[in-house]
Amino acid sequence: MIKVGLTGGIGTGKSLVSDILNKLGAHVISGDALGHEAYLPGTKGFGQVVGAFGEEIVGDDGFVDRKKLGPIVFSDPANLDLLNSIMHPLIYEMIKDRIKDVSGVPLIVVEAAVLIEANWQDLFDEIWVVTSDQEIVISRLAERNNLSRNDAIARIQSQMSQDDRITHAHVEIDNSGTISDLEKTVKDIWNNKTS
Numbered sequence: 001m002i003k004v005g006l007t008g009g010i011g012t013g014k015s016l017v018s019d020i021l022n023k024l025g026a027h028v029i030s031g032d033a034l035g036h037e038a039y040l041p042g043t044k045g046f047g048q049v050v051g052a053f054g055e056e057i058v059g060d061d062g063f064v065d066r067k068k069l070g071p072i073v074f075s076d077p078a079n080l081d082l083l084n085s086i087m088h089p090l091i092y093e094m095i096k097d098r099i100k101d102v103s104g105v106p107l108i109v110v111e112a113a114v115l116i117e118a119n120w121q122d123l124f125d126e127i128w129v130v131t132s133d134q135e136i137v138i139s140r141l142a143e144r145n146n147l148s149r150n151d152a153i154a155r156i157q158s159q160m161s162q163d164d165r166i167t168h169a170h171v172e173i174d175n176s177g178t179i180s181d182l183e184k185t186v187k188d189i190w191n192n193k194t195s
Helices: 014-024 031-037 044-053 066-074 077-100 134-144 149-157 162-166 179-194
Strands: 002-008 027-030 107-111 126-131 171-174
Touching (some): 014 107, 014 179, 027 031, 031 107, 107 179, 126 162
Parallel strands (some): 002 107, 002 126, 027 107
């Protein structure tokens, strides 16, 4: 069983690649879903995040309200660093536990946008990076997230650069073409890794 960490910048198509791999028979774990789970009420993450940012981030339903937490952490790099210092180790342990529970599949894939930034590489046999032409990403973000060109560029530039990500890649998956191009690329990689 090959343990794959799948990452890439915003709008490159990580989720699409995950879906294709899932259909081919990989066991896919979403880092984003684990991130949500990591601070559910009653968890260690909930206690630490509320302890760090105050009761005002808790909504009427008793859950951390991401709409209240977002502006606090994204307006101040120190707050974002604090949140990451709480969440990244928790999610790391969750990924480790989930991987241990999986058997009988040729490939286990963990899709995580911040995999490299969070230093989770040691959990995986291989890092696969989804890339895409920047102009294509800008138009995807404008369409999908209803962002202006400048806002889309700002989102892209707030992340690790694609070139830096590629330096960590065992496999680069270019998603600058059509969905059927991407399916063919991913299928070829799958056949190469699982045969």
